[in-house]
Amino acid sequence: MKKKFKLKHKVGKKFLDKRGWLKKILDGNFSSCIEIYSKKGSIRANHYHKKDQHFMYIISGECIYFYRDRKKNAPTKNKIMKKNDLFYTPAMQEHMVYYTKNTHFLAFSSRKRSKFDYEKDLVRLNMNAYPYVKKKIESYKKK
Numbered sequence: 686m687k688k689k690f691k692l693k694h695k696v697g698k699k700f701l702d703k704r705g706w707l708k709k710i711l712d713g714n715f716s717s718c719i720e721i722y723s724k725k726g727s728i729r730a731n732h733y734h735k736k737d738q739h740f741m742y743i744i745s746g747e748c749i750y751f752y753r754d755r756k757k758n759a760p761t762k763n764k765i766m767k768k769n770d771l772f773y774t775p776a777m778q779e780h781m782v783y784y785t786k787n788t789h790f791l792a793f794s795s796r797k798r799s800k801f802d803y804e805k806d807l808v809r810l811n812m813n814a815y816p817y818v819k820k821k822i823e824s825y826k827k828k
Contacts (some may be wrong), residue, residue, distance in 0.1 A: 692752070692764060694740070694771045710742050710771060710791075717798040720791055723748070723784045726826075731781040732809045734774075739794040742771045746788025749825065751818050753779040761817045781812040783822050 697709035723729055723746075733755060741750075745768050753761040755777045765785075766772055774780050796806060812818050 690754070690775065692772050694773060696742070696769060696771050711740055711793060713740075713793070714795070715793045716796050717794045718791055719794070719798060721789075723782070723788045723790075725784055725787050727784050728813055729782045729784075731812050732807050733779045734776050734796075734806050735808065736776050737794055737796040737803075737806050738773070738775045739792050740771060740773050741766070742791045742793070743768050744789040744791065746784065746790070747786040748788050749783045749785060749821060751779075751781045751783070751812055751815075751821070753812075755779055761812070761815055763818075763821055779810055779812060781810070781818065783813075783825070785825055 694711075696711070699706045699708045721729070743766050747765065747767045749763050750766050750772060751761055751763045752774065753759055761779070764772070796802060813822065
């Protein structure tokens, strides 16, 4: 039985002792983990992956995550992601991120992230031109 898509995931609780603390963010089989810093007002992603899937964990900052299930020809949706949020992007899901604040995050991917492998699996889009996305970004710029 196929699991229902779940965008946001819970991270573990902090375990504290005299040395400091640790917190489990994610368990899984990953081929890469990338640390990324994005400036306020910038856009990243704006594509979908044929096979890759990934998790993003926000260390600091805030962004608007836009997503759309291509297989179901679903409408575009969005969610505000903030510090300590962990969220998932499956294969064949269009996605774009608009950064409302300077944002530092980790991306855990199921496939290699070498330039060749990444480009072979990637289909670029122009989600920022979608009327729904444009309208949402403009409303945040006015805040």
